[in-house]
Amino acid sequence: MSVAVPMATTGLSSRVVMGVGGRIVGVGRSSHNRMMCDHSTTEWRRADKVQRPRRFKVFPLLNIPKARHMDRERHQNLQSIIMLREIIRKWWRAELHFADRHGQVLDWQRTEGLASTASACCRLVRGSREGLRRCNQSVRELHEQFLANRRLRRALVHPCHLRLNLVGAPLYVHDVYEGFLFVEGLLRAPPPERERERLQAQLREWQPGTLDVERTVERLPVLDDENLEKLTELLEYGTGEIAAYEAERTRETERAETSASPEGGAHTRFGHIIGRSAALQEVFKLLEKVSNSEATVLINGESGTGKELVARAIHVNGPRSDKAFVVQNCSAFNDNLLESALFGHMRGAFTGAVRDKKGLFEVADGGTFFLDEVGDMSPALQVKLLRVLQEGTFLPVGGTQPREVDVRVIAATHKELGEMVKRGEFREDLYYRINVIRVHLPPLRERRDDLPLLVDHFLRKHHREGQRARGLSPEALALLGRYAWPGNVRELENEMERLLVLGGDLESLPAELISGRIRDAVAPGGTSALATRATGRLHEAVETLEREMIHQGLLRTGNNKSQLARELGISRSNLILKIARYGLEPGLPPDSEADA
Ligand SMILES: Nc1ncnc2c1ncn2[C@@H]1O[C@H](COP(=O)(O)OP(=O)(O)OP(=O)(O)O)[C@@H](O)[C@H]1O
Numbered sequence: 231m232s233v234a235v236p237m238a239t240t241g242l243s244s245r246v247v248m249g250v251g252g253r254i255v256g257v258g259r260s261s262h263n264r265m266m267c268d269h270s271t272t273e274w275r276r277a278d279k280v281q282r283p284r285r286f287k288v289f290p291l292l293n294i295p296k297a298r299h300m301d302r303e304r305h306q307n308l309q310s311i312i313m314l315r316e317i318i319r320k321w322w323r324a325e326l327h328f329a330d331r332h333g334q335v336l337d338w339q340r341t342e343g344l345a346s347t348a349s350a351c352c353r354l355v356r357g358s359r360e361g362l363r364r365c366n367q368s369v370r371e372l373h374e375q376f377l378a379n380r381r382l383r384r385a386l387v388h389p390c391h392l393r394l395n396l397v398g399a400p401l402y403v404h405d406v407y408e409g410f411l412f413v414e415g416l417l418r419a420p421p422p423e424r425e426r427e428r429l430q431a432q433l434r435e436w437q438p439g440t441l442d443v444e445r446t447v448e449r450l451p452v453l454d455d456e457n458l459e460k461l462t463e464l465l466e467y468g469t470g471e472i473a474a475y476e477a478e479r480t481r482e483t484e485r486a487e488t489s490a491s492p493e494g495g496a497h498t499r500f501g502h503i504i505g506r507s508a509a510l511q512e513v514f515k516l517l518e519k520v521s522n523s524e525a526t527v528l529i530n531g532e533s534g535t536g537k538e539l540v541a542r543a544i545h546v547n548g549p550r551s552d553k554a555f556v557v558q559n560c561s562a563f564n565d566n567l568l569e570s571a572l573f574g575h576m577r578g579a580f581t582g583a584v585r586d587k588k589g590l591f592e593v594a595d596g597g598t599f600f601l602d603e604v605g606d607m608s609p610a611l612q613v614k615l616l617r618v619l620q621e622g623t624f625l626p627v628g629g630t631q632p633r634e635v636d637v638r639v640i641a642a643t644h645k646e647l648g649e650m651v652k653r654g655e656f657r658e659d660l661y662y663r664i665n666v667i668r669v670h671l672p673p674l675r676e677r678r679d680d681l682p683l684l685v686d687h688f689l690r691k692h693h694r695e696g697q698r699a700r701g702l703s704p705e706a707l708a709l710l711g712r713y714a715w716p717g718n719v720r721e722l723e724n725e726m727e728r729l730l731v732l733g734g735d736l737e738s739l740p741a742e743l744i745s746g747r748i749r750d751a752v753a754p755g756g757t758s759a760l761a762t763r764a765t766g767r768l769h770e771a772v773e774t775l776e777r778e779m780i781h782q783g784l785l786r787t788g789n790n791k792s793q794l795a796r797e798l799g800i801s802r803s804n805l806i807l808k809i810a811r812y813g814l815e816p817g818l819p820p821d822s823e824a825d826a
Contacts, residue, residue, distance in 0.1 A: 300408055300476075302328060302336055306700060309682050310471040312738060313704040314464055317810055318413060322451040322461065323350075326468070329398070330409040333373030335366070350446045351433070352415040355392070358436035364391040365414070376400045376410060385462035390414060392429055393421065394450070397458065399465035403476040411468045413461060417452045460803070499547045503539055504687045507677035513540070513669060520667050521547035526619065528604075528664050529642040531671030534720030537642040538600060540669060545598040550638055553597030556590050561606035569611055570627050579628025591624060595635045604664065605645035605656060615639075616660045639664065674715040674722065678770065681711055684719060688726035699733050705741040705813025712752040712774065741813050777812040780805070784814060 305311060305328065315326045328336045355361035368390040375386060376398075385399035398412030421429065430443045440446075453461065499521070500514055520527055521544050529537045538557065545555045563571060566580070574589030591599060601607075607615065618624045619639060623632040641664045650656035674681070685702060693699065702710070706729075715721055725745060733739040741749070783794040791809075795802040 300330070300403070302330075305472050305475070307686075308471060308475055309686070309701060309704075309707060311468055312701045313810075314468045314471075316704055316738070317464065317807075318461070320810065321806075322413070322416070322453070322457070323449060324413045324415060324451055325352075326465075327412050327414065328409065329369055329373060329412060331407060333370045333409070335369055350442075351394070351450055354433055354437050354440060354443075354446060361436050367391075368396055368414075369412070372396055372398050372412065373410070376407065380407060383466075385465050387418075387458065392432060393417070393425060395453075397453075397461055397465065399462065399469045401469040401472055403473050404480070411465050411472075413465065415450065416461075417450050418458075419454075420452055421447075500543050503536065503543055504684050505677060505680035506683060507672075507679040509672040509677045510680060513671065516667070516669055517544060517547070520544055520669070522549070523667075524549065524638055526638070526664050526666045527640045527669060528647070528667070529640065529669045529671065530644070530647075531642075532644050532673045532718055534718035535671040535673060536719055537671060538602065540671065541598075541600040541640040541642060544640060545600075545638075548598070548638070550597050554594050555598050555600065556594035557600045557602065558590055559602040560611075561603040565608045565611065566627075568607075569614070572611070573614065573624050573626050574629075575627035576629045579626075583628065586626075589624075589626060591618060591635050591637055592633065594637045596637075598638045598640060601639060601641045603643055604641040605643040605647055605650060609657065612657045612660050616657065616663060619660075619663050674718045678711055681722075682707065684722055685710065685726060688723045689730065691723075692727045692730050694730070697730065698735050698737050699730055699739055700737055701739070702729075703738045703740045703813070704810060706739055706744055708811060708813040709741045709744055709749065709752055712777075713748050714751065776808065777814070780808055780812065781814055784809070 311326075318324055318326050330336055352365065356365055368388065372386065372388040375388065376382065383400060383402065385397055388396045388398065390396050394414065395416045395418060396412050396414045397416060398410040400410045401408045426447055429447050433440065433443050433446065437443075500517055503510070503514075517540065527541075527544060529540055531537050541557075542555060545551060558568075558571060560568060562568075570579075570583075570587070570589070572589050572591055574587050574592060575583050577583055577585050601615075604615075614624060618635065618637070622636060623634050625632055647656050647661050647665070651658045651661050674684075685707065689699065689701065710722075710725075717724075725748065728745065729739045729743055732743045779798065780794070783797060784791075787793045787797075791805055792802055795805040798805065800808075
């Protein structure tokens, strides 16, 4: 069984692979990349010695600058890292931190105020100068261990002061050590009474006046061997995601350099059209060919799928890019107004025509004319359009002298023009004339792989200066993934803009802020519930079924995860991971004792 963890920034979808008993047995993108966990290993340190297959493709070092700039902000915003952080907070009430290649912790300041449930003890400790010094020292020691053993790619436990522990996993990007991810403030066993008192006394000395010291110490996470192994695997998964992201970034840079224009402008040709799904890859391939030509193009797709965006991209990347790009929606006006808008009119042609007026075909002369909703054009105007396309001439309204233009036409429609031809609603000759090259833009529901990337893109696009929001919570992203998106990318963009406004100062935008119509539609019994699934991808259908069974089971058993796990025939920890993945429980999962 595997759980997809979407990665918003790169569009890659990584997998946390669950084994028997809910153990994470692998993470990666293919079986080749998978890091298998040795099931016979009971003691985690011994696992370090096991020879493991490499997890990532290592790029030739020749091309990679050694001291490459690490964009930590971007790493923290990777959807998989956001998800990882939340899982660590939920399971262990601990915080995920980043240390750089010099052993400096980058995010203590940032996360302190935000994570009220995480590492409360360590936050208290770092409130004092001596505590902070000791924390930094422990981190440095762990850093030195990683430096001393460059071949070690697995996580380590390092004893911290106050008998607490750090668990950290080294980050290697293109085989170069770039720091580590770690979690602090962890106990390996419940402390005896005397130890606990000593710890409380130390905290009181460093932070006199703190009221909650007993509770803080009581709530310190205790990691048994099984939990420790899970945490190390999650941390290694996190470093793997960052390394994979960096590998993808390198590939993108290389691609951009390859497709740089001869004038030296290093732009990717269609970089502003976001998406890496197979469907969109096909579109990009076609666009590469179409853009360099002068051919008429017909773009077909539902409303909001990006038809105008694509038309503009064809123009900008084509031979007419320095000339005008003109847009007219053919369903916006009645017939007379549309004719006048397209072809212009002569003075006195109709009441109110007090002077000659150029039409948009003349404005677009030498450039590109994007005719949106061409299927809504009347038969009379279809004839005029055909003439421009075939002869390059037209008559303005009220005119007698034909005018000549040189315009590349890109037409678009959400209708099936072929069917309209059969019904006699669209001219067959015009259909063949505009349908020279057809670009089909699939609806968003058929390319859900693009969703995390688009979410990321729109959050960045509408992000206001100083705003803290870094991404969606895993629950929110999972919820969006189940929605049918009738309004396609436009609807998604509006939703992201709305979320950013409503999210105010929140770091991670929660599912509760998502529009009611979306939440209702994906709720059990909503319009996109299981019963409507007869087509589509198998894994999506399976995930929908899995989510439904877990959701209904939680309701039926009164949230008793142990019972539900038994009924479903999976381990409890596996169930908890799935609950987190599907966003079925916003708060902390109760302890197993609580369930019992
Ligand atoms: N793949 C994409 N990447 C980034 N933005 C996109 C993408 N697809 C659509 N958009 C954005 O979604 C919005 C709607 O796109 P656009 O207007 O091109 O759609 P359309 O198909 O022409 O819609 P309509 O048929 O309703 O005119 C725009 O803001 C556009 O920038």
